[in-house]
Amino acid sequence: MINKSDYKNIYEQDMPLASMMNRDMYGIIKWCTPSIHPHVSRINGIYDNDISISYHSLGNPSINTGIFKKAHNLASIAYQSEHTLFSVNGSSGSNFIVLRSLSHQLKKVHMLAQRNVHKSISVAAEDYNIDINYLQPHYDQDLQIFIPNTIEEFVDGIKKHPETNVVFISNPTYEGLSIDLPRFVQRIRKINPKIVIFVDEAWGSLFPFSDKMPTSAMQAGADICVQSTHKQSSGLQQTGMIHWQGKRIDEKFVMDSYKSLITTSPSFHLLASLDAARFLMQTQGENIINDLISVADKLGNELSKISGVKVIDHDFITKKYSQVRFADKTKVLVNIKGTGIPGYEIAKNFESEYKVILEKYEAENIFFIAIMQNTEYDAIETTKRLKECIEKLSKKNKRSKIIFPDFPLEIKKSLSSYEVINRNIISIELKKAIGLICAEDVVPYPPGIPLIAKGEIISKEHIDYMNAIKRLKGLISIVMSDDKIEKILTVK
Ligand SMILES: Cc1ncc(COP(=O)(O)O)c(C=O)c1O
Numbered sequence: 001m002i003n004k005s006d007y008k009n010i011y012e013q014d015m016p017l018a019s020m021m022n023r024d025m026y027g028i029i030k031w032c033t034p035s036i037h038p039h040v041s042r043i044n045g046i047y048d049n050d051i052s053i054s055y056h057s058l059g060n061p062s063i064n065t066g067i068f069k070k071a072h073n074l075a076s077i078a079y080q081s082e083h084t085l086f087s088v089n090g091s092s093g094s095n096f097i098v099l100r101s102l103s104h105q106l107k108k109v110h111m112l113a114q115r116n117v118h119k120s121i122s123v124a125a126e127d128y129n130i131d132i133n134y135l136q137p138h139y140d141q142d143l144q145i146f147i148p149n150t151i152e153e154f155v156d157g158i159k160k161h162p163e164t165n166v167v168f169i170s171n172p173t174y175e176g177l178s179i180d181l182p183r184f185v186q187r188i189r190k191i192n193p194k195i196v197i198f199v200d201e202a203w204g205s206l207f208p209f210s211d212k213m214p215t216s217a218m219q220a221g222a223d224i225c226v227q228s229t230h231k232q233s234s235g236l237q238q239t240g241m242i243h244w245q246g247k248r249i250d251e252k253f254v255m256d257s258y259k260s261l262i263t264t265s266p267s268f269h270l271l272a273s274l275d276a277a278r279f280l281m282q283t284q285g286e287n288i289i290n291d292l293i294s295v296a297d298k299l300g301n302e303l304s305k306i307s308g309v310k311v312i313d314h315d316f317i318t319k320k321y322s323q324v325r326f327a328d329k330t331k332v333l334v335n336i337k338g339t340g341i342p343g344y345e346i347a348k349n350f351e352s353e354y355k356v357i358l359e360k361y362e363a364e365n366i367f368f369i370a371i372m373q374n375t376e377y378d379a380i381e382t383t384k385r386l387k388e389c390i391e392k393l394s395k396k397n398k399r400s401k402i403i404f405p406d407f408p409l410e411i412k413k414s415l416s417s418y419e420v421i422n423r424n425i426i427s428i429e430l431k432k433a434i435g436l437i438c439a440e441d442v443v444p445y446p447p448g449i450p451l452i453a454k455g456e457i458i459s460k461e462h463i464d465y466m467n468a469i470k471r472l473k474g475l476i477s478i479v480m481s482d483d484k485i486e487k488i489l490t491v492k
Contacts, residue, residue, distance in 0.1 A: 032359040033231040035371035040234040041276040078282040081243035091202035092120040094226035101257040103128035113168040116146040126417040144362040150323040170200040176328025181220035199225040205233040209285025214326040234277040292330040296370035302383035308338030332368040344475040354385040363404035408461035415455035424492040439489040443479040
């Protein structure tokens with residue numbers, strides 16, 4: 001017979017994730033995705049009302065019929081596209097759908113891309129034999145963020161690689177930096193009107209709904225884009241949209257990839273949450289965005305009162321980098337170098353002791369996103385807790401110093417990633433790998449952007465950066481084959 005107190009232990013041991021969700025997800029302040037408006041229409045009965053495509057009269061999402069087609073069409077009006085599809089595997093899944101469809105339509109894709117691509121792009125490129133030429137990136141080593149490439153760098157890239165038939169850009173960047181997208185589109189069209197412009201707009205789902213946001217990919221005239229509705233626009237986790245327009249995209253290839261890659265059992269709750277999110281943004285988007293900016297402003301003003309804490313002014317970034325036309329004001333980047341405490345220690349402590357979750361942290365910076373659940377009270381309370389957290393950590397004798405090398409920027413491509421798979425691959429000690437061709441993507445989180453991509457030459461700077469992460473013992477993670485960060489896969 002199990003006694004009553006054992007139930008708790010059984011629950012925690014046997015269902016760690018389920019018990020955590022039912023126990024711990026209360027009373028926390030979140031400055032991270034998903035952004036869910038308290039008044040977005042709720043989809044009821046997550047267990048009781050779930051259905052499947054066996055309910056034939058509703059239509060079928062994967063071939064875009066019935067009620068799904070109706071919802072997609074309404075979304076395409078709201079997002080100003082010609083076609084829209086809902087995704088239940090975030091922008092990660094949408095990027096696969098788009099790249100599969102382009103590789104079938106164009107036969108061979110030669111893609112010019114900014115370096116700060118999400119891993120779904122690099123992995124899909126490998127799977128679909130896509131040749132990617134990355135532009136040399138810009139990275140602000142103090143703010144620890146990627147800075148977009150200039151439009152002229154893209155133009156030069158096309159001249160250097162005249163075979164380019166797709167130009168890819170993540171716009172805005174994770175931290176909300178956006179280029180002048182309409183000019184970018186015009187400039188590329190002028191050089192070669194056949195080139196497909198594909199925008200990863202995972203962080204731009206708010207853009208079509210306010211003048212305080214930059215021009216969206218569809219408004220700017222891009223051909224196709226993906227968005228993560230769950231990140232900033234009230235869709236449930238995993239939800240996103242694919243939008244496209246114009247003649248450069250052949251609908252039959254997109255539909256074939258959508259049908260092939262989307263699960264045959266998509267959650268109707270997730271799909272319906274996209275319909276509700278679209279309606280909310282279409283009817284209330286402008287006010288909601290004003291509220292988000294005002295909460296973010298409040299947070300920035302409050303945090304800047306803490307000694308050693310510097311809230312980065314958006315204008316500072318747009319003035320420093322002329323290619324940055326716009327910075328998303330719902331995002332708050334905070335440099336904490338002046339406190340002497342590493343960002344990863346602050347973030348870890350803030351989460352475990354103070355129940356405040358940040359979107360991202362680096363060695364010298366922490367990053368907040370104002371989401372639709374946040375209030376001005378959260379801004380005041382977060383500041384109070386952060387001040388206390390920093391004071392407590394300052395008194396600790398044994399705390400780590402901020403020592404972190406610069407993020408290595410030089411890219412030396414030797415092979416395309418899909419060519420690496422057919423070579424002999426060996427795992428080798430880090431220090432012996434300098435000068436060899438890397439046979440895996442090495443991706444530190446944060447920032448989630450490849451430090452080395454498959455097919456590139458490994459440098460001493462890469463190894464120094466990996467060793468710095470290794471010394472942090474898990475405070476910053478790195479995705480690679482050897483989780484002990486001792487060996488790396490190379491081409492023999
Ligand atoms: C630029 C970019 N693209 C795609 C993704 C993947 O989005 P999702 O989490 O919706 O799959 C991310 C995730 O952070 C991202 O930053």
